[in-house]
Amino acid sequence: MTDISQKPHARAASGDMPPEEFRRHAHAVVDWMADYLANVGEYPVLAQVQPGEVAARLPASAPEAGEGVEEILRDFRDVVVPGVTHWNHPDFFAYFAITGSGPGILGEMLSAALNTNAMLWRTGPAQTELEERTLDWLRQLMGLPEGFHGTIQDTASISTLVAIAAAREAAGLGVREEGMSGRDLPRLRVYASQEVHSSIDKAGITLGIGMAGTRKIPTDAEFRMDPAALEAAIVEDRAAGVHPLCVVATVGTTSTTSIDPVAAIADVCERHGVWLHVDAAYGGSAALVPELRHVLDGAERADSLVVNPHKWMFVPVDCSVLYSRRPEIIRRAFSLVPEYLITPEGASVTNLMDYGPALGKRFRALKLWMVLRYFGAEGMAARIREHVRLAKQLAAWVDAEPGWETMAPVPLSLVVFRHAPAGMDGEAADAHNERIMAAVNATGRAFLSHTRIRGRLALRLAIGNLRTTEAHVRAAWELLRETAASMHASA
Numbered sequence: 077m078t079d080i081s082q083k084p085h086a087r088a089a090s091g092d093m094p095p096e097e098f099r100r101h102a103h104a105v106v107d108w109m110a111d112y113l114a115n116v117g118e119y120p121v122l123a124q125v126q127p128g129e130v131a132a133r134l135p136a137s138a139p140e141a142g143e144g145v146e147e148i149l150r151d152f153r154d155v156v157v158p159g160v161t162h163w164n165h166p167d168f169f170a171y172f173a174i175t176g177s178g179p180g181i182l183g184e185m186l187s188a189a190l191n192t193n194a195m196l197w198r199t200g201p202a203q204t205e206l207e208e209r210t211l212d213w214l215r216q217l218m219g220l221p222e223g224f225h226g227t228i229q230d231t232a233s234i235s236t237l238v239a240i241a242a243a244r245e246a247a248g249l250g251v252r253e254e255g256m257s258g259r260d261l262p263r264l265r266v267y268a269s270q271e272v273h274s275s276i277d278k279a280g281i282t283l284g285i286g287m288a289g290t291r292k293i294p295t296d297a298e299f300r301m302d303p304a305a306l307e308a309a310i311v312e313d314r315a316a317g318v319h320p321l322c323v324v325a326t327v328g329t330t331s332t333t334s335i336d337p338v339a340a341i342a343d344v345c346e347r348h349g350v351w352l353h354v355d356a357a358y359g360g361s362a363a364l365v366p367e368l369r370h371v372l373d374g375a376e377r378a379d380s381l382v383v384n385p386h387k388w389m390f391v392p393v394d395c396s397v398l399y400s401r402r403p404e405i406i407r408r409a410f411s412l413v414p415e416y417l418i419t420p421e422g423a424s425v426t427n428l429m430d431y432g433p434a435l436g437k438r439f440r441a442l443k444l445w446m447v448l449r450y451f452g453a454e455g456m457a458a459r460i461r462e463h464v465r466l467a468k469q470l471a472a473w474v475d476a477e478p479g480w481e482t483m484a485p486v487p488l489s490l491v492v493f494r495h496a497p498a499g500m501d502g503e504a505a506d507a508h509n510e511r512i513m514a515a516v517n518a519t520g521r522a523f524l525s526h527t528r529i530r531g532r533l534a535l536r537l538a539i540g541n542l543r544t545t546e547a548h549v550r551a552a553w554e555l556l557r558e559t560a561a562s563m564h565a566s567a
């Protein structure tokens with residue numbers, strides 16, 4: 077039997093890891109992290125494991141006696157790391173590429189050490205005030221006017237959920253008090269384009285609006301919401317006794333990064349008294365680049381807007397920002413103060429628990445603050461600008477290559493394209509591109525994802541990782557071309 081008295085952490089019958097032991101292991105962990113970040117490109121980007129393989133290497137139950145950190149870290153290296161898909165990899169091009177940047181990771185480490193929970197101002201004065209100040213910096217960097225108040229949520233899905241709950245509160249239907257069922261309520265409707273992210277439907281599911289409560293508005297040739305069709309839908313719904321609640325305009329849709337005409341949509345919302353929420357989860361970051369700030373034209377008239385620093389602002393997951401011009405409505409929807417949370421500061425301070433369904437609130441602002449300070453406004457803009465340049469470069473290569481085609485405009489840093497050589501179309505082309513993607517992803521040298529554009533399968537190559545250079549994009553493109561050519565030849 078193991079003599080646990082010999083293990084350093086077992087010296088005390090209770091209590092935490094001794095500080096000197098923590099220091100030693102923390103140094104080793106940081107060394108590992110620095111090496112990892114330096115060499116992340118050496119790993120296969122997509123984990124080369126089968127479902128269940130990692131679980132099979134983990135014991136079925138927790139250890140009875142404590143174990144040493146060396147042993148735990150050995151399993152981290154040998155069992156966990158091989159099962160990791162490396163989002164920090166320069167050849168990660170799937171979904172929306174992201175970065176756990178150096179300053180962001182440092183912020184994350186410090187927030188774990190402080191372990192604050194700013195549900196109330198007094199349980200996190202610095203956290204509360206740093207969050208408000210940092211989000212005001214970001215508001216200015218994005219060109220949003222004064223009056224937009226920000227709070228950090230975990231994800232865009234939750235930010236949007238909070239925004240639609242606020243829209244429901246603003247409608248004055250008494251849902252907070254009376255709920256949605258067992259009484260006479262009109263059908264509530266949320267409007268969004270056919271390209272909208274599934275998180276809007278999920279918010280509808282969660283808020284009792286239902287999937288049928290979200291009406292998808294047609295888009296134009298460039299996948300942007302048609303404001304005239306939106307207005308017609310609202311008028312038709314109203315005439316049928318439906319209550320139009322909220323319009324979600326997207327700046328940077330998931331499939332193609334199309335940008336809805338927010339100003340024209342804001343006109344419609346104002347005419348009909350409907351809450352406007354802008355989903356700029358991905359595309360909002362582009363507004364940090366002065367010459368791209370126009371992506372948010374019209375958003376200054378939104379009631380709420382979400383942007384995700386954990387997408388294209390180099391902040392480690394998770395960190396989503398919900399801005400609103402009507403924070404008092406969010407508070408009206410969510411503030412609920414039981415006796416045990418009453419404080420002497422009362423309403424003279426911001427209590428972050430009032431801005432969403434969660435009570436507890438971790439210190440996410442620290443990593444965003446450190447990223448913005450370390451890179452500065454110019455550094456953020458330069459990096460995002462470069463990603464847009466790389467995407468346009470790739471799109472030019474694709475369009476110049478016989479047999480290949482881009483399938484949507486490239487306003488930001490995503491290229492949507494496919495291999496469709498002469499004589500191949502329809503389902504055959506879909507299956508061919510699916511095979512190309514699977515073969516490329518299996519190499520571990522690049523990781524792409526896909527979407528469907530007007531029913532046809534398309535490859536998505538998203539650029540957003542700080543370590544990605546033109547050489548990485550070129551290598552991925554060469555790999556795609558070679559793979560497609562060899563598959564086509566052997567078909």
Ligand SMILES: Cc1ncc(COP(=O)(O)O)c(C=O)c1O
Binds near residue numbers: 233234275328384
């Ligand atoms: C446009 C858009 N909105 C919302 C989301 C959801 O983001 P999150 O994972 O933060 O909930 C995504 C995710 O990619 C997205 O692309």
